[in-house]
Amino acid sequence: MAKLLLVEDEPVSCRVLAKILSRQGYLVATAATVEALNTAVDFNPDAVITDWLLKDTRTGLEIAESVRKRNPRAGVVFISGLPAESLQGKVGHLANCRLLEKPFHHDELLSTLQMLHEQQ
């Protein structure tokens, strides 16, 4: 069973996304902000879905980097309410990663995860 780390400080989105992903058979760990850095190491996920702008002024990039320290092949999906083109330059250099603009359909997220899994 694939392990997913979900980092999202919007409580409603976080709750619903976790339910949706669990129903699809993923093992999901959720975290908001700083604790995500520790969870990332302990849980060792196959992929991480992370909000770009986190409340404690960290960005999803830091989360992705800490996940990849343990598992360099982990897939990364950045989700953000900001326009994708404003983030492209900041994550363009990362392999095996995707950007999803909010609001997104959960089918989009599932197919993105599938695509990352196939590339691994």
Add this chain to the structure above:
Amino acid sequence: MPAKHETLQSLRNELESVRSRLEEAEAVIAAIRSDEVDALVVNTRTGEQVFTLRTAELPYRLFIERMREGAITVSDDGTIAYANDCFARMMRLPLSQVMGAPVNRFIRPEDQSAFQALVQIDRNGQGRSEFLLQAADGAAVPVYIASSRFSVDEVQGTCIVVTDLTELRAAQEALRRSERLASVGTLATGIAHEVNNPLNSILLTARYALELKDEPDGGPPVMEESLRTVISEAQRCGRIVKALLQFARHEKTGKWPADLNDAIRRGVDLARTYLPDCKAQFDCTLQDGLPPVEYNPTEMDQVLVNLLQNSVQAGQGHVHVSIRTGRHGDWVSLTVEDNGPGIPPEHLGRIFDPFYSTRFESGGTGLGLSVVHGIITDHGGTISVESRVGQGTAFQIHLPVSVKGESTHGQVAAG
């Protein structure tokens, strides 16, 4: 009949002679002004007298006549005894119609007393102020006035240098417009981010409820919970849009001189109404007898409510807020100080930026303090903040003492 005809003819001749002498006099004055004449020969009872114009005073006269600022001398009965050409052009009248005219002709009725205050009430002093004059065609001319009193040979009056601020004002307005336009891009990204987050929650929740409607673990309870989520997230979108409109509706509003303490008392009462469940304590220490400041009451209420709301939300209700007023020279100050958690230094520089908030999840929109900043700046005032983490935050506002209000006050006191 012939007698009457002759009288008429002699009057005509006399008029003609007066006209030609007047023209001659005007030509002489023009020649003196343009520096074409060095001396005047005048017939007096004791014979011809020569007046030399090229005296040591020539440089002064040239300076006043040629300078690109208006200059007038106003005698104490309000007559313009002297004006230079630049001032006449500013008022869009021939120089001959400016000299000898009452100075009030160029001052709007509602500004007359303020003008008097500036040039006469303080008879020994020197006045400096921005002012709005009225040109002959009715156009308002923003000017900067510097006046000083004089007293020569029992004649008293005021010398005034008048600087036309029309071009400066237009340049400032253009700069403000371009700054506003530049911030639209930042603002649009901010709006997108703030609205897309609740929209995402709505979309995901609704789809999830739909998917589960016929499942054993779905049905009415999941549906009800989802609908409640959708409603509250939609309301959040509504709040963001409302706050944005309030921010965008930044139109010029009416201001008039009044006691700032009145606005403080009203604002504190309003805040108590807006924040009914909070356990915050508001303490007012308002200095009596403050000089009036010009403000828009509704906007000043909003300043108070936003600042108090900020303190209350940062302190999560249990906070002590001290509200103080005072006078510092030409400024009236307002301090709003709390003993809340304080603002970390890395946030301090950005708290007045639109859409900057650390409390989105608790209903903050990131516009409250930027609205406060906008209102205070529009009132010609300043706002600054000092904060220590763990100790509290103090906002300090300074508003200029009203010139209009001061003059009314002064006249009442003098009368």
